[in-house]
Amino acid sequence: MLAARVREAVERLPELYRVAFVLRDLEEVPTEDVAVIPGVEPAAVRQRVHRARLMLRGFLSDLAGVRP
Amino acid sequence: MTRITCAEGVDRLMDYLEGVVPADIRTVVEAHVSGCPRCAAFIASYCETPRIVRQATDVTLSTDGRQTLREFLVKLRSS
Numbered sequence: 001m002l003a004a005r006v007r008e009a010v011e012r013l014p015e016l017y018r019v020a021f022v023l024r025d026l027e028e029v030p031t032e033d034v035a036v037i038p039g040v041e042p043a044a045v046r047q048r049v050h051r052a053r054l055m056l057r058g059f060l061s062d063l064a065g066v067r068p
Numbered sequence: 069m070t071r072i073t074c075a076e077g078v079d080r081l082m083d084y085l086e087g088v089v090p091a092d093i094r095t096v097v098e099a100h101v102s103g104c105p106r107c108a109a110f111i112a113s114y115c116e117t118p119r120i121v122r123q124a125t126d127v128t129l130s131t132d133g134r135q136t137l138r139e140f141l142v143k144l145r146s147s
Binding site: 002003006007010021022023025026027029031033036037042043046047049050053054056057060061 | 078081082083086088113114117118120121122124125126128129134137140141144
């Protein structure tokens with residue numbers, strides 16, 4: 001149940017954020033390498049991962065019943 | 069910049085964690101966090117988010133996808 005809801009949260013992320021988050025944070029691909037795939041600057045990858053983490057963190061806090 | 073707000077610190081957090089903020093900004097961020105329990109708690113949960121997602125789900129690349137990615141990155145680094 002928890003796994004399904006967390007997975008749903010990841011799948012609900014905008015694609016740009018989800019791809020960056022999965023590669024950088026889950027697959028632990030270095031930021032500079034993640035940046036090459038869509039052809040963007042590393043700063044853009046960091047921003048996408050940042051936004052993904054904020055969105056996921058908010059969702060996880062809701063699940064736990066606490067304010068982010 | 070000698071001081072930073074919580075919101076400004078959050079905006080720079082990923083850059084800070086990856087070590088790409090200038091040294092003077094880094095010092096300002098660290099000074100802020102050392103005196104801001106709310107930011108310290110935020111950073112802890114922010115850093116834990118990938119681990120929690122990883123443990124709670126199997127959201128990863130397929131084996132084939134991971135292999136393809138590795139091969140791509142090897143070619144990239146050698147080019």
